[in-house]
Amino acid sequence: MHRIVVVLSLIVTLWAQSAAAQVLTVSTVTRPPFSMTEDGADTGFSIELLEALSEALGWDYRIARKDQFSDMLTSVTDGRADLAIANISITSARESIMDFSQPIFESGLQIMVPAGNQRSYPIWQALMSRDLLVALGIAFVLLIAGGMLMWMFERRAQPYFDRPLKNAWFPSFWWALNLVVNGGFEERVPQTIFGRLFGVLLVVSSLFVVSVFVAKITSVMTVEAITGSVNSVNDLYGQRVATIDGSTAAGFLNRREIDFRGYAGLAPMLEDFEAGKIEAVVFDAPILSYYATHEGMDKASMAGSVFLRENYGMIFPTGSPLVEEVNQALLALREDGTYDTIYRKWFGVKR
Numbered sequence: 001m002h003r004i005v006v007v008l009s010l011i012v013t014l015w016a017q018s019a020a021a022q023v024l025t026v027s028t029v030t031r032p033p034f035s036m037t038e039d040g041a042d043t044g045f046s047i048e049l050l051e052a053l054s055e056a057l058g059w060d061y062r063i064a065r066k067d068q069f070s071d072m073l074t075s076v077t078d079g080r081a082d083l084a085i086a087n088i089s090i091t092s093a094r095e096s097i098m099d100f101s102q103p104i105f106e107s108g109l110q111i112m113v114p115a116g117n118q119r120s121y122p123i124w125q126a127l128m129s130r131d132l133l134v135a136l137g138i139a140f141v142l143l144i145a146g147g148m149l150m151w152m153f154e155r156r157a158q159p160y161f162d163r164p165l166k167n168a169w170f171p172s173f174w175w176a177l178n179l180v181v182n183g184g185f186e187e188r189v190p191q192t193i194f195g196r197l198f199g200v201l202l203v204v205s206s207l208f209v210v211s212v213f214v215a216k217i218t219s220v221m222t223v224e225a226i227t228g229s230v231n232s233v234n235d236l237y238g239q240r241v242a243t244i245d246g247s248t249a250a251g252f253l254n255r256r257e258i259d260f261r262g263y264a265g266l267a268p269m270l271e272d273f274e275a276g277k278i279e280a281v282v283f284d285a286p287i288l289s290y291y292a293t294h295e296g297m298d299k300a301s302m303a304g305s306v307f308l309r310e311n312y313g314m315i316f317p318t319g320s321p322l323v324e325e326v327n328q329a330l331l332a333l334r335e336d337g338t339y340d341t342i343y344r345k346w347f348g349v350k351r
Helices: 002-020 044-055 067-079 121-126 130-154 164-183 193-226 249-255 268-273 285-293 323-334 339-349
Strands: 024-028 036-038 042-045 058-068 107-113 241-245 259-264 280-284 300-312
Touching: 024 044, 024 067, 042 044, 044 058, 044 323, 044 339, 058 067, 107 249, 107 285, 130 164, 130 268, 164 193, 241 249, 241 268, 249 280, 259 268, 268 280, 280 285, 285 300, 323 339
Parallel strands: 024 058, 241 259, 241 280
Antiparallel strands: 036 042, 107 280, 107 300
């Protein structure tokens, strides 16, 4: 009996030592400023938070950096990794196949556009637009046609119109223009019955025609001034939009029925953005903001405000015993100020 107790004690001791020496596999993906490598070392907000948790819990761990976000998630669900950390949005769909920690970061989606996208087009560019030139051309044709028709009615009764055809077109156009703009010339009132009827018809109809014409000019100039500009989600329709496949941004765009091009990873999407193949990127606000102020400086700018607020969390295989101790450690890091110190280093003061 004594030998059995000794053997059992030895087994328990060896198991405890083995457990203490266990090295956790932590899966991640490159998502600056949350997870990235600099000079061969892993760094970023999420990585530094992981380091603080490991110190508090006495963990040893190794980083398994994946090329794709989906590979990081899969490595946890199939048991190849003990946990994963990056910019992982907490969603009900993911919660059904894995366990989340308490939120480690509050985020949301935002739109990134090429630098200079929101500058207004020069007024002369709007004035030279095809639609506006067509509208002006139609107006001139109508004025000349109306003036020449009045010349036909009045050329023998009204001295102003008493001139040959080759010399009549401009005075007739000028008469029609003044009729529309000023209501006509008092001293050049039509004298014939048909001329007077036509003149009254012109005056009455000009009220409607001028209103429509002004509205057309205004709409054309407004459209020209904002064409290609993206300032909110509603401006994304008809634009070349991109995001990451399987992301919360992709789900949002699908629900809004906004066409987009999906990418497997962040790097190829940003390459196409820099090449001018994309007019707007919809993705996690802190990641796009970091890119716009670092690698994408002078190439990108943020449009509009953050929308679809969401939280990031660490993920674990379903039923993992690590979840509870991580949650307790996260609360302790918030209480002693460690979390805020890490946050300020990467994102500045909380807003």
